[in-house]
Amino acid sequence: xxxxxxxxxxxxxxxxxxxxxxxxxxxxxxxxxxxxxxxxxxxxxxxxxxxxxxxxxxxxxxxxxxxxxxxxxxxxxxxxxxxxxxxxxxxxxxxxxxxxxxxxxxxxxxxxxxxxxxxxxxxxxxxxxxxxxxxxxxxxxxxxxxxxxxxxxxxxxxxxxxxxxxxxxxxxxxxxxxxxxxxxxxxxxxxxxxxxxxxxxxxxxxxxxxxxxxxxxxxxxxxxxxxxxxxxxxxxxxxxxxxxxxxxxxxxx
Numbered sequence: 001x002x003x004x005x006x007x008x009x010x011x012x013x014x015x016x017x018x019x020x021x022x023x024x025x026x027x028x029x030x031x032x033x034x035x036x037x038x039x040x041x042x043x044x045x046x047x048x049x050x051x052x053x054x055x056x057x058x059x060x061x062x063x064x065x066x067x068x069x070x071x072x073x074x075x076x077x078x079x080x081x082x083x084x085x086x087x088x089x090x091x092x093x094x095x096x097x098x099x100x101x102x103x104x105x106x107x108x109x110x111x112x113x114x115x116x117x118x119x120x121x122x123x124x125x126x127x128x129x130x131x132x133x134x135x136x137x138x139x140x141x142x143x144x145x146x147x148x149x150x151x152x153x154x155x156x157x158x159x160x161x162x163x164x165x166x167x168x169x170x171x172x173x174x175x176x177x178x179x180x181x182x183x184x185x186x187x188x189x190x191x192x193x194x195x196x197x198x199x200x201x202x203x204x205x206x207x208x209x210x211x212x213x214x215x216x217x218x219x220x221x222x223x224x225x226x227x228x229x230x231x232x233x234x235x236x237x238x239x240x241x242x243x244x245x246x247x248x249x250x251x252x253x
Contacts (some may be wrong), residue, residue, distance in 0.1 A: 004033025006040055011193040012186060013040075013047040020056030026082055026106045027065040034083045034110075042091050045252075048193035048200070050091070051185050052114060053098035054107075057178060060097070063105025063128065076135075082106055084138060085113040086208075092201055094192050098185035099123040100178065104160070109138045112145070115204060117171060118185040119163040120178040125171065126160035144211050146171050196234045197252040202226050 005016045015037040017024040024030070041050045054060040064082075085091040097103075097114035104126045111117055111125065129136045136155060143151040146169045154161065166172040176184035192200060202225045209218040209225075229235060234250050241248035 002033060003027070003029040004037055006037045008044065008047055010190065011046065011048040012189045013037075013044065013050045015041065015050055015052045017052075017054045017061055020054070020058065022065065023059035023062035023102065024054040024056070024107070025059075025062045025065040027068050030065075031082050035080075035089065038083050038085065038089050038091055042089075042093070048093060048197060049189040050093065050095045050114075051098050051182075051189050052095065052110060053182065053185070054100050057101055057120075057122070059101040059107070060099040060103040060123065061107030061110055062102055063107050064134075066132065082109065083113070084109065087113075092204070094200060094204055096185055096189055098181055099125075099163075099172075100181055102126075102160075104128045105134070105136070109136075111171075112139070112142060115207075116173045116188065117166075118174045118176060118181065118188060119166060119172045120181045121163050121175055122178050123163040123166075124160040125154075125163075125166050126158060127154045128158045128160075130156065130158040141211075196229075196232075196238060196248070196250050198229045198232050198234055202229050 003017065003019045005018050007014045015034070017030055017034070019025065019027070019030055041047050080088050083089050085095055094116070095114040097111040097117045099111055099117060099119040100123065101120065102124050103111045105128045108125055108127055127136050127139055139151070139155060142154070150169055163172060163175055167175050174184055174188060205225050206222050209221055213221060233253060237250070238248050
């Protein structure tokens with residue numbers, strides 16, 4: 001059995017860490033499987049949205065496999081140690097974390113790397129590296145996602161956040177009862193997958209502009225990003241479908 005499963009259903013790619021006996025921790029096989037799955041999603045024209053989740057109910061991903069890391073004497077992880085969307089692997093299409101349990105250390109990293117997050121009400125989130133003397137440089141973008149002082153508390157204490165608290169501070173988009181997590185994540189993914197693909201791609205890129213550029217430059221860059229969307233065949237199809245009271249047929253060009 002592979003440690004990571006990739007399945008495509010109705011335009012949604014489901015990438016599942018399948019190592020529940022080790023709390024879905026990031027050993028070498030899991031890391032390689034996540035990279036492979038992300039590349040497969042990026043190259044798959046039929047896949048519109050990725051949902052990343054873990055098997056079982058206890059952990060989404062408990063972070064690095066400390067036994068393996070200790071045996072190897074790991075010091076500074078190399079840049080390609082674990083997938084970080086937008087940093088060491090390019091994923092232009094939307095990604096959703098469906099957090100079914102503990103998302104600690106590298107598991108928090110994976111949830112943070114996704115564009116959206118749906119969490120079970122029993123999920124927990126922690127930057128737990130401080131408790132074992134490891135580092136969390138991957139958390140650098142966190143203060144742009146949640147209030148700075150909460151990010152500071154997470155980094156300095158290692159204490160977990162409940163799903164409710166993560167939702168309240170804006171890290172989680174939607175909460176779901178554990179038995180409905182994949183259903184709720186699938187509903188969100190289907191909403192995105194049903195939209196015009198060029199608009200979705202440009203929308204994702206636009207959301208990150210103000211974090212990268214001064215506001216005036218962000219507006220200029222956004223105008224350039226959206227110009228091909230306005231002039232696309234899909235833009236005309238969307239208007240025609242509205243007038244004709246039918247579902248649009250998106251071509252993505």
